[in-house]
Amino acid sequence: MNIGDKVRLLHGKEEGIITKLSSGGQVEIEIEDGFRIPALKSEVVVINEAEEAYFDTKPKKTSGFQSSLPKSDPAVSEEGVFIAYVPYNDQVYDMVLINNHSKDCLFSFDEHQQNNAKNMGAGVVKGKSFTKLGEKLLPDFEQWPPFSVMMAFLNKRFDKQQPVQVRNIKLKASSFFKNKGKAPLINKEAYFFRLDNAVKTLNINQLNKELNPSPQDVYPVAKVKRPPASIDLHIDKLTKDHDLMSNGEMLQLQMKTFETNLNDAIASGMDEIVFIHGIGNGVLRKNIHKYLSQLQGIKYFKDSQKTNFGYGATTVKINE
Numbered sequence: 001m002n003i004g005d006k007v008r009l010l011h012g013k014e015e016g017i018i019t020k021l022s023s024g025g026q027v028e029i030e031i032e033d034g035f036r037i038p039a040l041k042s043e044v045v046v047i048n049e050a051e052e053a054y055f056d057t058k059p060k061k062t063s064g065f066q067s068s069l070p071k072s073d074p075a076v077s078e079e080g081v082f083i084a085y086v087p088y089n090d091q092v093y094d095m096v097l098i099n100n101h102s103k104d105c106l107f108s109f110d111e112h113q114q115n116n117a118k119n120m121g122a123g124v125v126k127g128k129s130f131t132k133l134g135e136k137l138l139p140d141f142e143q144w145p146p147f148s149v150m151m152a153f154l155n156k157r158f159d160k161q162q163p164v165q166v167r168n169i170k171l172k173a174s175s176f177f178k179n180k181g182k183a184p185l186i187n188k189e190a191y192f193f194r195l196d197n198a199v200k201t202l203n204i205n206q207l208n209k210e211l212n213p214s215p216q217d218v219y220p221v222a223k224v225k226r227p228p229a230s231i232d233l234h235i236d237k238l239t240k241d242h243d244l245m246s247n248g249e250m251l252q253l254q255m256k257t258f259e260t261n262l263n264d265a266i267a268s269g270m271d272e273i274v275f276i277h278g279i280g281n282g283v284l285r286k287n288i289h290k291y292l293s294q295l296q297g298i299k300y301f302k303d304s305q306k307t308n309f310g311y312g313a314t315t316v317k318i319n320e
Contacts, residue, residue, distance in 0.1 A: 003018050004138070006177070008047055014037065016173075017029065026041070080100055081149075082183065082192050082195060083149070083195055084097075085192065086183065087190070088135070092136075095134045096131070097130060098185050098186065099129055104154045105153055106153075107121070107122065109122065109148075112145055113145050117148075120147070141171075142173075151165045151167075151195065152164045176191055225264055230274040231274070251283060254284055255291070261275075270318055272316065275316065279312040285312060289314065292316060298318050301314055
């Protein structure tokens, strides 16, 4: 039983990834929603690939990483900038920045600790090449600090100017150990994922409209969109990049979605709306109920029957 193994509890439904091994016979498991739970080694069992393929009949969830991971032939992988953790041995992993793009990339890579930062590398990584940034010990995965990376593609001839991109990332075991395959260019087994975002094509007509707005654009007539009767606030329904988000960032997005749809429901004259928040650890439900208890314009709110949705939900009754 090692860090990174996928396991399940013998006397429970929870499944997750081992993130820590203790000498006292305990392990720490990160479950799907990002929370960690302790368990005895004797109470967990490793899930092997054959067992998972045989018993898992549910559709596979795809994360924001998985859509961009070249699992088959690295030679045909999409262009982009990747961070890869390549095994040097069973404990030491090389941290490699890969530029699988035709253009050279100016970069700066920093690790963070509280309010301090340490630069791990900066310079230019040429197109279709890579550079080593450092080494990491896999057993110390839980202590790996969050990092940020700044990227700017360089034009050697007149071409569309792409904006500078900055990513702030804290790796999570539940997503990190899923993203294994042959990394682009280096063609070695590694844990890796894409850092840069796809750049949208510049819309000249839209740009001119923004620079020279018409009166109706300056003083638009408010149009309220009527939201659906039920809103699913599970984080995987709101964003594909949830694997890169902290628990605080996920809660912030969920609450923003809740507030926006509630306001639209009130403004559009709806008499009722349901928010599906799940059971989990109850943090999202608690924040929603606290917000509703301080809000004017609603008759009441209540927990919905589980039989209706199969998981936790709150029904909000709106004043007419």
